[in-house]
Amino acid sequence: MAVQMAPKTRFFRIATQTGYWLLLALLILWHGLIPESDTSALPTYLSLIFWVLPMLFPLVGLVKGKPYTHAWFNFILMFYFLHGLTTVYTHPDERVWSVLEILFTTVAFVGATGFARHRGRELGLGLKKQKEAK
Structure with a gap:
């Protein structure tokens, strides 16, 4: 039986x-179809492999709505966020x-973080708290 998704959780999923x-x-x-600048050291196909391949790793889990995938997807997003800032x-x-890269990574990061947190709670996932030692 599937656990229903709350509206707030659905919002974070759509944002992600x-x-x-x-x-x-x-x-x-940016890295494949727009004509390369003179400063690019990589051929187009290598540039696409380098920039697009990491984004494909979490694809299945993101489409299926798995909270754990949304959580570790944030680590991949940080690579693109730092690239955009630089x-x-x-x-x-x-x-x-x-700037578009920073904007899109921020939307995906906030969405993935919120979805992982809320959906994990809905499904009863998460870390169990240890009882305080007396």
Whole structure:
């Protein structure tokens, strides 16, 4: 029997999905379809493997709505968040792309964190608290 999802939990799931798919599309556009800048050291196919492949690891768990996958997905998101912050500062010509990257990773991060927390509670998952020693 499946446990019903509360509206707040559903909101976080939608936020995660929105951030994830927008970030994935942005990465494909930015590193694959938009003409490369002269400073790029990698061929397009290697750039796509490097930037898109890590986003595909949590795909199945995110689509199925698994709280544990949402929790560890945040570690992958931090890579893209830091890249966006660095690029905003170091590459002014790519500032729009990097601001979008920061925005989408933030939406996905907040959504995944909220979903993992609320859905985990709904399913009775989580760490058990140890009783205080007397």
